[in-house]
Amino acid sequence: MKTKDNKIPEATIKRLSTYVNYLGRLGTDSNPVISSEILGESCQVSPAQIRKDLSYFGEFGVRGVGYDTKKLEAEIKDILGINHSWPTTVIGVGKLGQALLNFDFFRNHGFRIIAAFDSDPGKIGARITDEISILPTGDIEKTVNEKQISIGIITTPADWAQDVADRLIAGGIKGILNFAPIKVxxxxxxxxxxxxxxxxxxxxxxxxxxxxxQ
Amino acid sequence: MKTKDNKIPEATIKRLSTYVNYLGRLGTDSNPVISSEILGESCQVSPAQIRKDLSYFGEFGVRGVGYDTKKLEAEIKDILGINHSWPTTVIGVGKLGQALLNFDFFRNHGFRIIAAFDSDPGKIGARITDEISILPTGDIEKTVNEKQISIGIITTPADWAQDVADRLIAGGIKGILNFAPIKVxxxxxxxxxxxxxxxxxxxxxxxxxxxxxQ
DNA sequence: CCAACAATGTGATAACTGTCACACAATCGT
DNA sequence: ACGATTGTGTGACAGTTATCACATTGTTGG
Incomplete structure (x- = not known):
């Protein structure tokens, strides 16, 4: 993959995510090739917009034909960096946190949840999966560092979010997705x-x- | 409230939401007046941007002084239309749906959840609060219509989302917030x-x- | 082999959004 | 009473993003 320019609109990235999501759902057998017209219809984006979005990163289609469905999916995954697993953790195992822990998406795409934290003593030690049990928030720094976790998803109440973010950063986290209703x-x-x-x-x-x- | 123009950037609305959220958290006693400078620092937005955002809707500040905290909060709530309760429903009482049903936000702001639906027979009839128990998805049209529900929040798996949306619309819903990973x-x-x-x-x-x- | 066709890739253009500087209004201290 | 100070409101400008038209390139049928 080549990046022609480093000023890619954020909206473009958001749409690429939509495209790859749709392509993934598509039966590749029945649709080996797809045009920007058809893809655009499904994603509710204009064909020209799709071509423009892709043109930031290279040429992926064949003129007069369209895009190889499977290949395009792989290319976009490569662009987005979800062609491999990002070690991820969830902090705050309330209902929202549990929803994310159960979310199929992670298993199929580029994210692998390898730790979960909560501050409630009653929850600590509870098993989420065979590999994951809930750890106390005090262990965040150590665990993030030891397991080389890249992404932290904060699903705590607002009051805890900043403290959690600070701990993640101290542990060497690279990126944070914050669901708490406060700007950390x-x-x-x-x-x-x-x-x-x-x-x-x-x-x-x-x-x-x-x-x-009106 | 006067709307000078009807072409307001979406980003402006998003920021207004941030402002009102922050203003609500602020102790109005200790901060009866706030400047765009201080507000901007907290919301991570430039002071000029804040003033520009507000200028789309009128003049809310006093030059040389700043904004009356409580009044500004009320004004923005009026702009956003969250100064009254929108009758709301949640469809799909999985973990994410439960998270939303328990979400304090709704109680304090302009949304009142008055119904919940699920397709799982095992969940139907379960009480959420004194007023709400889980109804079957087949009842969506009737309930939305009878209770004049304005907003539907879809938290079902992807496969159900379009069907649920269709039912909501048939019942006369006005707006939909879709969490399912598919474009309905x-x-x-x-x-x-x-x-x-x-x-x-x-x-x-x-x-x-x-x-x-890089 | 060539003409008709189909759908991409992209430069030019239009629309939109954010930034900046400063005029202007209100307050405070003397 | 009035100059100094503070912080808003906004027009002009710059930067960004989307749209459009069409040149380009590969395919297919006769």
Whole structure:
């Protein structure tokens, strides 16, 4: 894979994720080849947008024909860096944390959860899978460091999120996905993404209100 | 509230949500007034951006002084349309659905969950709260219609999401927040927002990969 | 072998979003 | 009363992202 330029729009990455997700669901036997037109219809993106998105990274299609479904999926996975397993941990084994721990996605894609933490003494020691049992949050630094964990997913209440983030960073984490409804502060060297459910709902409320007012 | 223009950037709405969230956490007693500088620091947004965002909707501050904390919070809630309760339902009472049902956010903000659905016969009838027990998915149309539910949150597996969306729409739903990892299709009249956890993780993986490669 | 066709890749252009500088209004101290 | 100070509101500008048209390249049928 070659990266022509390093200024790729974030929206492009988001769409690539959509494409690869759809391609993965597609029966490759019945659809060995796919056009930007068809892919765009399924992903609700214009064909031109798809071609533009892909053009940032190279040429993956055949003119007059389309894209080899399986090959395109592999190429995008390579671009996104989900063609191998990222060692991942979940901190906060509440309902949301459990949902993520059970999430099939991780098994099929580029993420491997290898540790889980919680601050509730009642939960510590409980087995999640054969390999994972819940560890106390005090062990975060040590475990992240020892097991070379790259990604931390924070699913604690807001009040704990910053402390957890600090511990992850102390342990040498590379990236954090934060579900807590608060903006945690991290050094520039750490990649941080926030998932704000409240924000999404607020957005929905706004759009509904707009429609009502218009 | 006056809307000067109807072309508000989506990013602005997302940030407004952040602002109001932060303002809500702030002790108004100790901080009766706040400047765009301070608010920006907390929300990790530039002061100019905050003022620009607010300027789309009117003038809420006092020059040389700042913003009345409580008043600004109320104004933004009014803009977003979360100053009243939206009747909401959750479909799919797995771990993620349960997380949302227990989520404090709803109680404090503009959303009131008044029904929950699942397709698992073993779950149907189980009480969530005094008011809510789990209903079969077959009852979605009727319940949404009767209770005038505005917002549906889909937390089912991917395979069920489109069917659930169709039922919600048949019942007269206004907006859908979709957590299922698939793009559901809805008519233009329905507001749809997707929360894609996979997409966020893919994005994280991409950024980590970039850093490694650079 | 060549013409008709199909679908990609991309430069040019338009639309959108964020940044910046500064005019302006309110307050405070003397 | 008034100059100094503070922090908002906004027009102009810069940067970014999406759209469009079409040149390009491979395929297929006669």
């Amino acid at each position: 502060k991290v050094p520039d060297s750490i990649i941080l993404r926030n998932v704000s459910i409240t924000s999404e709902l607020d957005n929905l409320a706004y759009l509904l209100t707009q429609k009502k007012r | 299709k809805v008519p233009d009249s329905i507001i749809l927002r997707n929360v894609s956890i996979t997409s966020e993780l893919d994005n994280l993986a991409y950024l980590l990969t970039q850093k490694k490669r």
